[in-house]
Amino acid sequence: MRYRKLDADGDYVFGGQQADFYKDSPEAVGQAVETRLRLARGEWFLDTTEGTPWDQVLGKYTAGTYDAAIRQRILGTQGVRELAAYSSTLNSETRALSVTATINTIYGTTTVQATF
Template identity: 65%
Template sequence: MRYRKLDANGDYTFGHQQADFLRDSPETVAQAVSTRLKLDQGEWFLDKTEGMPWKTQVLGERTTATRDSAVQKRVLGTQGVTQIASYESEFDSETRKFTPTVTIDTTYGQTTISENL
C-alpha cells in the first residue's frame, strides 16, 4: 500500500521523490483512515455517495445512536484495516467537536488514530 504523505497543514508533500510517500506501514493505513473520515459525503465529484455522513449520522440532531457505528463502518472499510481493537469517542455539544479515538489492527501492525472532527 502506498500513500502520499501529508504535511502539518494537511496538504500533499511534493519535491522529495520517494520520500513523499508512506509505504506498507501502520502509519500509511492511519493516514488513509484519517483522510477517509475527513471526506464529507457528496464532496467528491466522481462519486457523490462516497464520504462520511457527517450532517445526517454524526453531527446532526439525535445522532447519538448512529454516530459511532458510522465512524466504525468507515474505518473498517479502509484498505489495510483488519479490525478495530478499541474505540472511544467524545462529542462536545457546545463546540460541536467530535473526537473519535480508534486503535486499529492493520495488515502491517497496530496503530491509533485520534482526530478532532
C-alpha cells in the same frame, strides 16, 4: 500500499522524494482511515455516494448513530483488519467530535486521532 504523507495542516508533503510517502506501513493505512473519515458524502464528484455521512452523523439526537457510522468507515478502509479500540468525545459547546481508534492493519497496529 503507498500513501503520500500529509503535514499538520492536512496538505500534501512535497520535496522529500520517497520520504514524502508511507509505504507498506501501518501509518499508510492510518492516514487512509483519516482521509476517508474527512471525506464528506457527496463531496467526490466521481462517486457522490462515497464519504462519511456527516449531515446524518452530527446533529441533534444523533449521539447513538455517529459512532456506528464512523466505525463502519474505518472498517471499510483498505488494509484495515480489525478495530482494536475506539472512543469518541463530542464537545457540544465547540461542536467538535474527537475520535481515537486503534486499528490492526495488514502491516501492524496504529492509532488514528482526528477531530472534526
